[in-house]
Amino acid sequence: MKKIAWVTDSTAYLDEELKNHPDVYQVPMTIVLDDAEYLDGKDLTAEELYKRLKSVKTAPKTSQPPVGVFMELYKELEKDYDLVFSVLISSKLSGTVASSVQAEQDVNIPVITFDSKILTYPLTSLLKKGIALAEQGASVDEIKEKLETIRDSNETYVMIGSLEQLHRSGRMSGMQFYLGSMLNIKPIISIEDGALNTKEKVRSDKKAREKIFDYLKESHNKYGVKEVYILYGLHKQVADEWQSQLEAAFPDIRFLSCPIGAVIGVHAGEHTIGISWNNADA
Numbered sequence: 001m002k003k004i005a006w007v008t009d010s011t012a013y014l015d016e017e018l019k020n021h022p023d024v025y026q027v028p029m030t031i032v033l034d035d036a037e038y039l040d041g042k043d044l045t046a047e048e049l050y051k052r053l054k055s056v057k058t059a060p061k062t063s064q065p066p067v068g069v070f071m072e073l074y075k076e077l078e079k080d081y082d083l084v085f086s087v088l089i090s091s092k093l094s095g096t097v098a099s100s101v102q103a104e105q106d107v108n109i110p111v112i113t114f115d116s117k118i119l120t121y122p123l124t125s126l127l128k129k130g131i132a133l134a135e136q137g138a139s140v141d142e143i144k145e146k147l148e149t150i151r152d153s154n155e156t157y158v159m160i161g162s163l164e165q166l167h168r169s170g171r172m173s174g175m176q177f178y179l180g181s182m183l184n185i186k187p188i189i190s191i192e193d194g195a196l197n198t199k200e201k202v203r204s205d206k207k208a209r210e211k212i213f214d215y216l217k218e219s220h221n222k223y224g225v226k227e228v229y230i231l232y233g234l235h236k237q238v239a240d241e242w243q244s245q246l247e248a249a250f251p252d253i254r255f256l257s258c259p260i261g262a263v264i265g266v267h268a269g270e271h272t273i274g275i276s277w278n279n280a281d282a
Helices: 046-053 067-077 096-104 120-135 140-151 163-168 174-182 205-223 236-249 262-268
Strands: 004-009 024-027 030-033 036-039 061-063 083-088 111-115 154-159 186-192 195-202 227-232 254-259 273-278
Touching: 004 067, 004 120, 024 067, 030 046, 030 262, 046 262, 061 262, 067 083, 067 096, 083 096, 083 120, 083 140, 096 111, 111 140, 120 140, 120 227, 120 254, 120 273, 154 205, 186 205, 195 205, 205 236, 205 273, 227 236, 236 254, 236 273
Parallel strands: 004 024, 004 083, 083 111, 227 254
Antiparallel strands: 030 036, 030 061, 154 186, 154 273, 186 195, 227 273
16 A cells, blocks of 8 residues: 655645644745745734735735645655645646646656636545545545545635725736725625636625525535535634524534635635535545
8 A cells, every 4th residue: 555645735624633644745835025035934924914915015916835845745755655645726826736747857756637616625624535445445546536536616705895905916906806895795706626716706795605605505405415524714703694604504514614814815805705525534
């Protein structure tokens, strides 16, 4: 049985189980605030980021880990592992997958770079599933195939906390920002095939929340959803309110509440909140 090193990026939320796992490694993304660079999760926490965003003079930016960082890690892992399995943020949202693929070419250990087509805790759930499958004796090909099945069944819907930040970070056009602000429009953002998509536009947080809950109801009726991830920026109390309402409406679903982290917070804002789930559980 191959000894596998599991690698992910810092948009994945690592709970205590994963933080203490001896075979899990996390590569940090970079956050740029007023020309100063910070490593996500090491130099800057999400709470610190949101405070800094209120006073930055230039538009904040994020960047993927350089190829050299992946290469250095993979070369180090050659000493103790037979294979590296990297589960990374969607290639349509970041160049992180490309950095890993490039690094693969110059190391002696086999590397599987898996495009999760997602981010934050839904990415974490794929990582956990891969580790569990390996522990159950699944082959590398079986793991990859099963993770692809789960990944391709994902649904994610989010209320963006700050249209201004989405605009400043280059993820929303000036006209979209202007119209959204003037008309008090609340866009519901979905992630489809790894890319951001405006699913619907409504006029209030309440209506947006109701729409998102309706999406879950439709999928639950069709697929029997087992687990849902509540994704939030800074304000856990709002996530807790959503969780109470969701648990009352869907008593047979398990709900987990998870922060989106600093890198995603740069683009989405501290008031961001949404839910994500997988319709397949391979």
